[in-house]
Amino acid sequence: MAMAQYQQIRANLEARITSGELLPGDKMPTEAELQQLHGVSRSVAQRVLNELAQAGLVVRRKRVGTHVSQGALQINVMRSVDPHVGATHIPGIIKVVSAVVVPASKAHTELADTDPDEPVMEITRVRHDLVKDEPIVVEISVVPFRLAPDLLDEDLAQVMIRRYFTDHGVSIARSRMYFDPVLLDNGIADLLGxxxxxxxxxxxxxxxxxxxxxxxxxxxxxxxGAVEFFIEYSDPNEQETAKHQVRETPAG
Structure with missing residues (x-):
C-alpha cells in the first residue's frame, strides 16, 4: 500500500529537520504554503504540522507560526528498525574512521551463525554535531563481504547500508533493535570525546x-544527552475518524 500523501509530506519535513537542513528556530512552511506546494487540502496540511508538533519536532504558536523545536534531535525508534527506510536521519556530519575487511570472529559486533572465518566488512564512522562539531554517535557496521564486495568504492561518509542493500538487490526480511546501557571502553570513549x-x-x-x-x-x-528516542503509534481507526470530523473552511 502506498504511503498516504500526508505521511509523505510529513516524512519529507521530518527528514529536513533531523538532517539539519532546518535548524532549531527555523520557520516551517505555513499550512497555506503546504497546500500550494503539494496540492493538498487545508486539513492535510494542518495534520502534517500538528503531528510534527506532537512528535516534539516543531512548536506551533498563534500569530507567530510554526518553528523547528529546540529539542528537535529526536529519533523515532520505529524508523530505526524499519528495513525499508533508507536512513534514520540523525543529523550531523559523518567522518570515516576506518573501513577494513576482517574475519567474522574478529569483528566488533557478533554475527550469529556466521562462519568465524567468513570475511566481513567493518566500517567505523563518527557522526558530528552540525553546529558545535562535537561527536554525537560512533557507528560501527559489519556486513558480510559477499553482500557488498564493492562497498569500499562507495563514498563511505554518505552511504547508508539499508539504502545500499536496496540499490544492490539485497533483500531484508526482518530487522531488530536492541538497547543496552554500557560502560565505554577507551577506544569508543576517545572517538566520542x-x-x-x-x-x-x-x-x-x-x-x-x-x-x-x-x-x-x-x-x-x-x-x-545527544539524542532522544521515542516510539510513536497512531491508531488508524482514530485517524480515520478524525479525518472525517475535519471540515474545510470555505474560501473567501
Missing amino acids: VGAGIPVLKRRRVMWQPDGRIAESAAYYLRP
Whole structure:
C-alpha cells in the first residue's frame, strides 16, 4: 500500500529537520504554503504540522507560526528498525574512521551463525554535531563481504547500508533493535570525546535476509544527552475518524 500523501509530506519535513537542513528556530512552511506546494487540502496540511508538533519536532504558536523545536534531535525508534527506510536521519556530519575487511570472529559486533572465518566488512564512522562539531554517535557496521564486495568504492561518509542493500538487490526480511546501557571502553570513549568508563546507551541493530542469514550487525554508541528516542503509534481507526470530523473552511 502506498504511503498516504500526508505521511509523505510529513516524512519529507521530518527528514529536513533531523538532517539539519532546518535548524532549531527555523520557520516551517505555513499550512497555506503546504497546500500550494503539494496540492493538498487545508486539513492535510494542518495534520502534517500538528503531528510534527506532537512528535516534539516543531512548536506551533498563534500569530507567530510554526518553528523547528529546540529539542528537535529526536529519533523515532520505529524508523530505526524499519528495513525499508533508507536512513534514520540523525543529523550531523559523518567522518570515516576506518573501513577494513576482517574475519567474522574478529569483528566488533557478533554475527550469529556466521562462519568465524567468513570475511566481513567493518566500517567505523563518527557522526558530528552540525553546529558545535562535537561527536554525537560512533557507528560501527559489519556486513558480510559477499553482500557488498564493492562497498569500499562507495563514498563511505554518505552511504547508508539499508539504502545500499536496496540499490544492490539485497533483500531484508526482518530487522531488530536492541538497547543496552554500557560502560565505554577507551577506544569508543576517545572517538566520542568523553571519559572512559562512563555509562552510555548502545544501540544494536541486526538485519536478516529471507534465508535467515545476517545481512548486517551494527552497533551505535551515543554521547550522553545527544539524542532522544521515542516510539510513536497512531491508531488508524482514530485517524480515520478524525479525518472525517475535519471540515474545510470555505474560501473567501
